[in-house]
Amino acid sequence: MGFHLANIAGRAALVLGAEFFDLEEVSDGEFGPDLMAALMKPDEMASLLLRLGGKTPGGVIADVDLGPPVPSPQKVFGVGLNYEMHVQEGGMETPSTPLVFTKFPSCLVGPNADVEIRSDFCDYEGELVVVIGTGGRDIPKAAAWEHVLGLMVGQDISDRMVQYSANPPHFDLGKSFDTFGPIGPTLVSVDEVINRDDLRIVTTVNGEIRQDSSTAEMIFDVPTLISYLSRITTLTTGDIIFTGTPDGIGAAQGKFLSDGDIITTTIDGVGTITNRCVRVSDFQVVN
Numbered sequence: 001m002g003f004h005l006a007n008i009a010g011r012a013a014l015v016l017g018a019e020f021f022d023l024e025e026v027s028d029g030e031f032g033p034d035l036m037a038a039l040m041k042p043d044e045m046a047s048l049l050l051r052l053g054g055k056t057p058g059g060v061i062a063d064v065d066l067g068p069p070v071p072s073p074q075k076v077f078g079v080g081l082n083y084e085m086h087v088q089e090g091g092m093e094t095p096s097t098p099l100v101f102t103k104f105p106s107c108l109v110g111p112n113a114d115v116e117i118r119s120d121f122c123d124y125e126g127e128l129v130v131v132i133g134t135g136g137r138d139i140p141k142a143a144a145w146e147h148v149l150g151l152m153v154g155q156d157i158s159d160r161m162v163q164y165s166a167n168p169p170h171f172d173l174g175k176s177f178d179t180f181g182p183i184g185p186t187l188v189s190v191d192e193v194i195n196r197d198d199l200r201i202v203t204t205v206n207g208e209i210r211q212d213s214s215t216a217e218m219i220f221d222v223p224t225l226i227s228y229l230s231r232i233t234t235l236t237t238g239d240i241i242f243t244g245t246p247d248g249i250g251a252a253q254g255k256f257l258s259d260g261d262i263i264t265t266t267i268d269g270v271g272t273i274t275n276r277c278v279r280v281s282d283f284q285v286v287n
Ligand code: ZN
Pocket: 078, 079, 080, 125, 127, 156, 242, 244, 245
C-alpha cells in the first residue's frame, strides 16, 4: 500500500480518489504541513491512508491549484540524450556514460503552472521524474529501486538559444529559467506503479502528439542512473532526477513553443501534467 502526495497551497496532502486530505489535519499532529518533511515518513503516510475512515476530506483535487509535490529538493539532476531515437533526431553520438546536468530547484513549479518563455526557441521535453527516498552513496544497481520514494511526470523545459549560446553548449542555465520545471501532478509512491521500468510517456502540444515512447527505451535505466550518481555525490531524501526525454522534441521539427501553447504530458500510472506557455519578455544573450 502506497500513497499519492500532493502540494496544495504549500501544504502536504494525501490524495484518495478525487479527494484530498490535509496531512497535518488528519494525522493528529504526527505530521506538519511541510512536504519535504513528509518525504521522510513514507510508511507512516501509507498507514495513515488506511485510517482515513470518518475523516473529512479537504476538498476535491480538481478544484484546487497544485504546487510541486517536491518543492525544495537539495539536488535536481537532468539526464541528456537518454533515449536512442532522441540521440538520432539530434544527430548526436550515443553517450557511453550518462550525460548529467543540473536544473536549479528554483525552476520547479506545479503540474498546471504557466511556463514563462522568453525567446522563440523554447522547447518541451516530457520526462519521467524519480524522487529519492532513503538516501545513500555507492548504491548498487540491484538495490537502487529500494531508494526510490516515488515517481512524477515532469517537463524539462529548455531554451535552446541559451543552451547553445555557449560553445561547448551549457545545459544548466537554459533549463533553469523560473517555471522551467513543472512536476506532478502528485508524487506517486513507487509501489503504486505497475511496470515501473516500462511506462508509456506521451507529450502533446495543443492536442498534437509530439512524443510517444516508453521509459523502457532509456539508454541508462533508473537503477543505472542512481548507482552512477550515488558514486559521485551522496543522494538525499527528496533529490529528484529528470531521467531524459524521448524523441519528438520541438527543435528536431522546427516546432518551438509559442505564447498560449498548451503542453500536456502523461505517463501511464503516474498521471498527467498540463502547462500553458506565456511569453513574458525577450531574453538577450549578453556577449
Ligand atoms: Zn531533458
